[in-house]
Amino acid sequence: MNLDFSVLNGYIPYVMKGTAITLLFTLVSALFGFIWGTILSLFKISNIGPLRWFATVYTSIFRGTPLLLQLLLIYYAIPQLFQYDISPLMAAGLAFGLNSAAYLSETIRAGIQSVDRGQHEAAMSLGIPYKTMMISIILPQAVKNILPALVNECISLLKESSLVSVIGVEDLMRRANVVGADTFKYFEPLVFVAVIYYVLVLILSTVARVLERRLRRSD
Template sequence: MHLNFEAIIPSIPLILQGLGITLKFTILSLLCGLPLGIGLALAKLSRMKVIRFIASAYTSVFRGTPLLVQLGLIYYATPQLTGYTISTFEAGILTFALNSAAYTSEIIRAGIQSVDKGQWEAAQMLGLSRRQTIFGIIMPQAIRNTLPALVNEMIDLLKESSLVSTIGEADLLRQAQKVASEKYLYFEPLIIAAACYYIIVMLIALLAKRLEKRLSYA
């Protein structure tokens, strides 16, 4: 084995620049995808069949096709179909948010259905509207019940964000590949990128455990 981490040290700041881009993609995609996912979950529980069908069809399409294909369609097909030249950043955020919403909707839906039916009955006896019941009583419990699954979705989103390197966005993986091609060393920069992903995932998991403990005492 001939490893040369010393040659990579000057390029570490460049790799870490990509980490900032990766975190930006993850956070913005989550902030956009979570509200949409909640909306889809509520749509799937709607009393109107048309709304339930649309929400289920949306989820089926995004869960049934590869994320890389979705990214390619949005980035390469948008200019062809609409005439708008979408940036790599916009394409990444849009793709990840739409895809994450499909998975998040199933998590939230399961969380809502896991809440005891007696909660609904108690809310009706108190004279609360359906909207007040959902957002004031049911939804907080559903999110608490599904917190581990939501954290897993966030972790998946973080790792899947590496796909934006395929359309030229300078994320963590792309920067590591750039350093590798310049130094003709591949193991060293890629293992640094892998370590960055791992550290962020462990931090997310640690924060999630602490939040779960707090919520369990609430």
């Protein structure tokens, strides 16, 4: 089969450095997506029409166009339109965060609406401000209800992060391609990177299951 994994000798540290970049990118994108997605979800349940309209249109656009297209538009359009030389990693984080927020906004909205309506009414009757009620009472319970969906979104971000290699981000996939170009053997580095992705997903899934069990015990 002409397979020779010894071609990776000397390249393993170089490829492994891409793991840190991939994890950092995933963490930043997930955090940004969660915060912006939460804001969008609040817009969707707001009594203010323009906010609901904005959140609905935003979600429709980002869910209705390919993520790769959004990534390329942000990376190439910002320098052209605003004369700002955005870095590949920043463009990738922005694109993935904005895209993730569109999906998470629906998930978080469903989580908020799954919380017993009586808790809203009780908080309002006690004179608790809306902002305090959402942050301290409603959102923690909503996050607990949608934790599996949030973990699935993080896993999707981790796997889809391989797309950032097309704009030059030195992530795992980009480094695998560099090794392939140097050695003229692509299968071995790609398999090595696939194993790293798989292990990262397993670790994330395990941590999520442990957290979910602890949350269930706290009920």
